[in-house]
Amino acid sequence: MKNIEYKLFEQESFNLTHIFECGQCFRWNKENDGSYTGVVKNSVINVQKNGDEIIFKGTSNEDFENTIREYFDLDTNYDEIKRKLASIDKYLKESTEFGNGIRILHQDLWECIISFIISANNNIPRIKKIIETISKNYGEKIEWNNKVYYTFPTVEALAKASVEDLRAMGLGFRDIRVYNTTHLILDKKFDMERIQKMDDSNQMREELLKLDGVGPKVADCILLFALKRFDVFPIDVWVRRVMNDLYIHNENEEKVNKKELTKLAEEKFLGIQGLAQQYLFYWKRETA
């Protein structure tokens, strides 16, 4: 493993807190100096910001600069996206200003599938803890700066875990779902390469829904965070809440129809619903 440092200057839309605390990822932790450290594929990465300067440090065997470019979605123009969204109405204006430094990370498909199956009816601290435990037990060890990190396990590695092993790691009722999905992928009943080549979001969603533990919400998160489909709208309790408060005004928020919400988002946010969702989610959750 090589020790690497890479710097970026004057990168638009890049706020560490916004990126790592907006709920899209579970494996990044804040350091005492305000930087964040995480594991991406086989690399440990630490990101810090000094004014206009963004410094990536870490250890890697691969093309570090390219890994960074892809993972942090540096080729997407977020200023343009924010301009479009802000022009829709005052709420989008406010939420894009609030989360102005958000970027949608390009996460690994396999890791994303398992992580969001675990996220079902769960809270973020516990989700993070479970994923960390899984990585410790089935991932590869990496040492960097006198600290120990673990990669997220491969399909083959995680397939060695029994349902009981998974339960023991704190997954609760999600154990069987993770087990079944892992084996569907291991046995090639679900082809991760094929889905990455598809171009229709609805067709991709249909495929994802075949996995155990993947319903409409989790499928849309996978589409948004790993398959880079911005034309999806994951509906969870927070988004339902914010959309109802702003646009629908139903007295009973739980009764808000999902189809109606999806259609409203499609019409309002025109192909970048996923981004709108992320700004609204972060805004509402942090200011609630």
Add this chain to the structure above:
DNA sequence: ACCCAGGGTCGTC
């Protein structure tokens, strides 16, 4: 101590 919610999904009716 007790209750509730947490980035939902599944099986059953």
Add this chain to the structure above:
DNA sequence: GACGACCCTGGG
């Protein structure tokens, strides 16, 4: 298509 159940943890 509605409804309750589901494991576990943290916060009121």
